[in-house]
Amino acid sequence: MMRIDESSFITKLRDLLNEFNSNEGSKLDVLKRLNEFLESLGDLLVRETELILTKIVEYYLESNPEFVSTIEKILRSPEAKEVLSPDSRLKLLTLLHIYHRRLKNISYLSKITKEFEGEFSEHPFFQHLKVMTLKASDDENELREALRISYLLAKRVPNHAGILHNFAETVVILLEKGEKLDENYIEEAREALHKILIYNYPKFYATYGRFLALQGDFKRAKRMLLRAIDLEDPRKSDYVLRINDYVRLLTKIEFEENLRKYIHEIERKVDEFREELKEQMESERIKQAELLGLFATLISVVLANIFTIANSLDIATVLISNAFLISSVIIVLSGFHLLAGTKNEKPVKALLLLGVTLMSISLILSVIKRA
Structure with a gap:
C-alpha cells in the first residue's frame, strides 16, 4: 500500500x-x-x-x-x-x-x-461515518444513538484507531453535556484513549485532555491539549481553526479548575462556619443553663427573705433582709447582662460592684446584729 x-x-x-x-x-x-x-x-x-x-x-x-x-x-x-x-x-x-x-x-x-x-x-466503516454525523448533532437522542453504534463498532473492530476514538469522543461529548452514563462506558472510553495515543494524532490527545478534565485531572488535561497543539501541522488549511479550538478548550479547562478551587474553598468556609455555629450554640446552651440556675437561686433567696420579713417585727432584721434582697437582684441582673454579651460593660460592672457591696454590708450588719 x-x-x-x-x-x-x-x-x-x-x-x-x-x-x-x-x-x-x-x-x-x-x-x-x-x-x-x-x-x-x-x-x-x-x-x-x-x-x-x-x-x-x-x-x-x-x-x-x-x-x-x-x-x-x-x-x-x-x-x-x-x-x-x-x-x-x-x-x-x-x-x-x-x-x-x-x-x-x-x-x-x-x-x-x-x-x-x-x-x-451493513458496512462497519459506513457505521463509523454515521456515528460522526450523529455526533455532530446537539440532539440527545442522536448522541445516544451514536454512543450505541460506536460502542458496538469498537467491539467489532477493536484495532481501528479512528473507530475507537469515535466511541471515546462520543462518551466525552455526552459527559460534557451533563449526561449520566454507565461506568462501563467511561472505563471503556479510558482504555480506548490509552490505546490510540501511540498514533500521535493531535485530535486523540485533545479528546484525552477533555476526558481528563471531566475526571478532575486538570494538570494532565492541559498537558494533553498542549501536546495536541504541538503535533498540529501548520501547513494544513484549517490549522488556525484547530489551534483556536485547542486554545478554547484550554481556557475552558482553566476556568473549570479555578471554579472547582473556588467551590472547594467556599465549602471549606461553610464547614468552618457550621462548626463555629455549633460551638456557639453549645456555648449559649451552657449560658442558658447557668442563667436558669442563677434565677432559681434568686427566687430561693427572695422567698427566704420574704419569709424572714413576714415573721420578724425587728426593723433592723427587715432592713438587712431588704438590703440582701436588693443586692441579690442587682448581682443576678448584672451577671445576666455580662453573660449575654452586653456591648457597654462598664455600667453593668459598676452595678455588679454595687450589688456585691450592698450584699457585703447586709451580711456584716447581720453578723453584728446577731453578736
Missing part, C-alpha cells in the same frame, strides 16, 4: 477526475481506472486508508472544491454504480464526508448519510 506522505495518489486522483470531466475518451474506461486506483488505497477498516483519504481532502479537495461536485456526480451516475465496486464507492462517499465534516456542514452530512444508508448500512 502507498505511503501516506507521498503525493502520487493525489496526482493520480486529480488526473482521473479531470479526465472524467472532459469530453474526451470513454467515461467507462475512466471509471474502471478510478476503481483500480481506489481499491489500491487499501481496506477501509485499516486506519492508514482513512488517513490517506483525509490527506486527499486536506491537500487537494480543500484547495480545489470544484472536484467535490465531480465526486458527487460520479457517485450518483448510473455508470459508476455498474463499474465501481462497493468498496470504491464507499471511499468516494468517505471523501465527501471528510470534506463536509471539516467544513462543519452538518445538514449536508445528515443528507448524504441518509441517502446512501440503504446501500452501505
Whole structure:
C-alpha cells in the first residue's frame, strides 16, 4: 500500500477526475481506472486508508472544491454504480464526508448519510461515518444513538484507531453535556484513549485532555491539549481553526479548575462556619443553663427573705433582709447582662460592684446584729 506522505495518489486522483470531466475518451474506461486506483488505497477498516483519504481532502479537495461536485456526480451516475465496486464507492462517499465534516456542514452530512444508508448500512466503516454525523448533532437522542453504534463498532473492530476514538469522543461529548452514563462506558472510553495515543494524532490527545478534565485531572488535561497543539501541522488549511479550538478548550479547562478551587474553598468556609455555629450554640446552651440556675437561686433567696420579713417585727432584721434582697437582684441582673454579651460593660460592672457591696454590708450588719 502507498505511503501516506507521498503525493502520487493525489496526482493520480486529480488526473482521473479531470479526465472524467472532459469530453474526451470513454467515461467507462475512466471509471474502471478510478476503481483500480481506489481499491489500491487499501481496506477501509485499516486506519492508514482513512488517513490517506483525509490527506486527499486536506491537500487537494480543500484547495480545489470544484472536484467535490465531480465526486458527487460520479457517485450518483448510473455508470459508476455498474463499474465501481462497493468498496470504491464507499471511499468516494468517505471523501465527501471528510470534506463536509471539516467544513462543519452538518445538514449536508445528515443528507448524504441518509441517502446512501440503504446501500452501505451493513458496512462497519459506513457505521463509523454515521456515528460522526450523529455526533455532530446537539440532539440527545442522536448522541445516544451514536454512543450505541460506536460502542458496538469498537467491539467489532477493536484495532481501528479512528473507530475507537469515535466511541471515546462520543462518551466525552455526552459527559460534557451533563449526561449520566454507565461506568462501563467511561472505563471503556479510558482504555480506548490509552490505546490510540501511540498514533500521535493531535485530535486523540485533545479528546484525552477533555476526558481528563471531566475526571478532575486538570494538570494532565492541559498537558494533553498542549501536546495536541504541538503535533498540529501548520501547513494544513484549517490549522488556525484547530489551534483556536485547542486554545478554547484550554481556557475552558482553566476556568473549570479555578471554579472547582473556588467551590472547594467556599465549602471549606461553610464547614468552618457550621462548626463555629455549633460551638456557639453549645456555648449559649451552657449560658442558658447557668442563667436558669442563677434565677432559681434568686427566687430561693427572695422567698427566704420574704419569709424572714413576714415573721420578724425587728426593723433592723427587715432592713438587712431588704438590703440582701436588693443586692441579690442587682448581682443576678448584672451577671445576666455580662453573660449575654452586653456591648457597654462598664455600667453593668459598676452595678455588679454595687450589688456585691450592698450584699457585703447586709451580711456584716447581720453578723453584728446577731453578736
